[in-house]
Amino acid sequence: MSSEGKRWDKLAKNYLQGHLFKEYMRKPNILRSIGKVKHLPRLICCNQDTxxxxxxxxxxxxxxxRDKDLVKDPKGICRSILRGTPGDIYxxxxxxxxxxxxxxxxxxxKSIIESAxxxxxLEGLDAGYSSxxxxxxxxxxxxxxxxKKDDEVLVNLTDGRYTNKPTKTTWKYFNPLTIYS
Known part of the structure; x- marks a missing residue:
């Protein structure tokens, strides 16, 4: 495997382990520590209800x-995030x-399919269900x-529709209350 391939393989593993969440927050944390931002942006993690x-x-x-939280045989359309036993990530x-x-x-x-x-x-992106x-x-x-109506919201859309091809990451700022009211 090429060094570039190894780098992306490592990145994918880190994502599954939740490290990208920490990396995502690193810069805002630095900006907060030097007084450039008041607080860290809220992070919401999403799961399919199944x-x-x-x-x-x-x-x-x-x-x-806890044992009662775990899902022994996860089912759903969001394949890349179906983790019935997420381990120490939580x-x-x-x-x-x-x-x-x-x-x-x-x-x-229903809401996942509608959002896809x-x-x-709206954007011409085949984001896939996990995104x-x-x-x-x-x-x-x-x-x-x-x-709130004036909140800025960042939605990270990274998933492709069940292909092994790499997909681009798209960062899109929008006000969901304006678009979906």
Whole structure:
């Protein structure tokens, strides 16, 4: 494997281990420490409702995953994020999510499929279901009033539709209450 291939392989493994979340927050943390930003941006982690062990634990304010939270045979369309037993990732994310005033959210099949179609219709991106779930959850928490009208929201769309081809990462800022009201 080439050095470039090894680098991307390592990056993919780090993503699965939750390290990119920490890296994503590194710069805002530095900016906060020198007084350039007031607080860290909220981070929301999303799961499909058929496989949401971290959501279950977080909803009960548990800093660790318990046996009752785990999903032995995960099912769903969000293949790349179906982790019925996420391991030690949750413990690190729990603290991190609390620090950013974020949360764990879950949503169902219908809203995921609708969001994938919306991303394709609005942006021309075939984001895939494991990515569209992020938009589905943002829409859900916006409807719940947890996102204010003037909040800036960053939705990370990284997934391709079940291909082995690399897909580009798209960062899109928008106000979900404006687009989806």
């Amino acid at each position: 496989c949401s062990p971290m959501v279950n634990a977080f909803d009960e304010n548990s800093p660790v995953l 413990m690190g994310l729990y603290k991190f999510i609390k620090e950013t005033r974020g949360g764990f959210e879950k949503t169902g099949l 179609k919306e991303v394709n219709d 569209a779930i992020a938009l589905a959850c943002v829409k859900r928490i916006a409807k719940q009033g947890k996102i």
